[in-house]
Amino acid sequence: MRLATWNVNSIRQRERHVAAWLARVQPDVLFLQEIKCQEPDFPRAGFEAAGYSCAVVGQKSYNGVAVLARVPFEVIHTALPGLDGDVAAQARYIEIEAAGMVLIGIYLPNGNSGGEAGYQGKLAFMAALKARAEALLAADRDFAILGDWNVAPTDDDYAKGALSAGDALIRPQTRAAYRSIVWLGLTDALRAVHPTGKLYTFWDYQSACFQRDCGLRIDHALLSPQLAERLLTAEPDRRERGEEQPSDHVPVVIDLAA
């Protein structure tokens, strides 16, 4: 079972990249973030022709998530249960059931815009996500949460100079909230496979960041305990960042046994 997540920074700009990537990597389930369109404008036809069913949670201009899957699935939630306020109206969450698992795709608020209220929205999203994970653990479900978390969990997870001190991606409260989710008993798949050292999933378009490997690890896949026992590999696909007109994020691919 191959799971993946990719912030594509506009699906209409990246349709060909995604189609080629599906053909090359053959994921069973791919979560997308920042599709930046409403559901009717999602270019589903090409993906469906390639054997991938699509579920889309879109909005105009910003945000937007989707899932493409070549295994049968059912959409369970299109918004994060328990979340209120402005951020709750944004297209940032999709939850499906597939192959006996609950699979969640998220686009967590960046938290650097909108002042302190914007940052509080990020924390509110993380609190509600923690509650959702707790509920799934209590129900003894196998689950994974994949997506753009907009959190660089430790100092190994961003290049020096890639972020300013006080950035919402590394604020202590941000990291504490991330840890509190992991510490429920989940496994950060990339770090389970690559425990130390530089490991990035995003390079800013500005200042030749990719050429200088001035990146961030902000796209994560967290696995519930029983799924973690099935973890085989977890890799960022850096190759995609070197393609023509790439997204600023690369896909993260997780392989589970059976």
Next chain:
DNA sequence: ATGTCGGCCTTTGGCCGA
């Protein structure tokens, strides 16, 4: 060197978000 993208309105440039 406030540097690059994407979307959209205020629309052929400026703004926001990232």
